[in-house]
Amino acid sequence: MVIAITLLVLGGLTAATAPRVLARGSWPDREPVLALWVWQCVVAAVLLCCVLAMALSGAAAWQGVRGQLFAPAPSQVVDAYALHPDGETWAAAVALLLACGGLWTGVMLTREVRAARAERRARHAELLARAPRLPWEAADAGDRLVVLEDDRPDAWFLSGPRARLVITTGALSRLSRRQLDAVLAHEQGHIRARHHWLVHCSGALASGFPRVPVFSAFRHQVHRLVELAADDVASRRFGRMTIALALVGLNEGRGVFGRESHSGHVPYRVHRLLRPRERLTAGRRLRLTAAATLVPAVPLLVTFAPGLHALGG
Structure with missing residues (x-):
């Protein structure tokens, strides 16, 4: 035990300290894709700690679990973990508590996915009502781009088996051809990177465990970093100035650039595009990627160290 x-x-230490450590650096805004990977590795390490602790607690509490978990292991490996032969009551309580946490995580993820699917179906129905198909169009046509009659400039994508890009006539009239192409590239960047799955997972963890700092910070950072990553995808093809002007054209009528605005997300994205900072060197990106990949390996090493030491001895 x-x-x-x-x-x-x-x-617990990782969940409490990782958000503070990552918040100190300015590099995540320069490398949003790498930052997303680091956050995923940190969250995976926290979840691995809970899963492995649950497995070892269950083995300490119940002979049946111990037999299944250590079935292929030699006796010296089992002895290295110093499990009580009669089981321990408090170990059973820990295992049950962690198992309930795992079940609750599954419930929250299922609820998040079901809510997203219901919202997607509603938006598809609304889209079909606002942009009905003509009689000669096939009912199952997989249009990738849909234009809506609306004076308000807007553009978004609907995820699903047939992801669709939606743009309003207001955006068509306000933006130039190159700016429209940049906006579409931004939305396609979301689709190709499957950003909606990251949003669902981070939302489920933060909703299920709102008092765990790493999960709340993970949700906040995912919502921010996926937009920065998609901006970079569009800017590499059409230039930073183009996507910045497109963001201004789509959002200037919504009050997000006013002094009293509480939405600083879009202004920061525009500022970042207009005043770009140099990317990290290839060597530093490689080191950060390797270090992040090793973070989930730490709980695995802690778990298997006694058994490996026993085999080596």
Whole structure:
């Protein structure tokens, strides 16, 4: 049970300190794709700590779990974990608590996905009502682009088996051809990177465990970083000035650039595009990627260290 306690402490420290450590650096805004990977590795490490602690606690509490978990292992490996032969009551309580947490995570993720699907169906129905098909059009036509009659400039994508890009006539009249292409490239960047899945997972964890700092910060950062990453996709093809002007054209009528506006997300994106900072060097990006990849390996090393030491000895 010492290993299980170590894993719980490690997971708790990671959940509490990782958001503060990542918030200190300015590099995530320069490398949003890399920052998303780092956040995913950190969250995966926290979840791994909980899963492995649950498995070891269950093995310490119940002989049946122990037999299944250590079935292929030699006796010296089992002895290295110092599991009590009669089981421990408090170990069972820890295992049940962690199992309930896992079930609750699954419930919240299922609820998040179902809510997203219901919203997507409603938006598809609204889209069909506002832009009905002509009689000679096939009912299952997979149009990638739909134009809506609306004076307000806007553009978005609908995820699903047939992802669709939607743009209003207001955007068509306000933006230039190159700016429209940049907006569409931005939305296609979301589709290709499957950003909606990251949004669903981060939302489920933050909703299920609102008092866990790393999950709340993960949701906030995902919503921000996916937009920066999509901006970079569009700017590489059409230039930073083009996508910045397109953002201004789509949002200037919504009050997001006013002094009293509480929505600083779009103004910051425009400022970032107009005053770009140099990217990290290839070597530093490689080091950060490798370091982030090793973070989930730490709980695995803590878990398997006694068994590997016993085999090596």
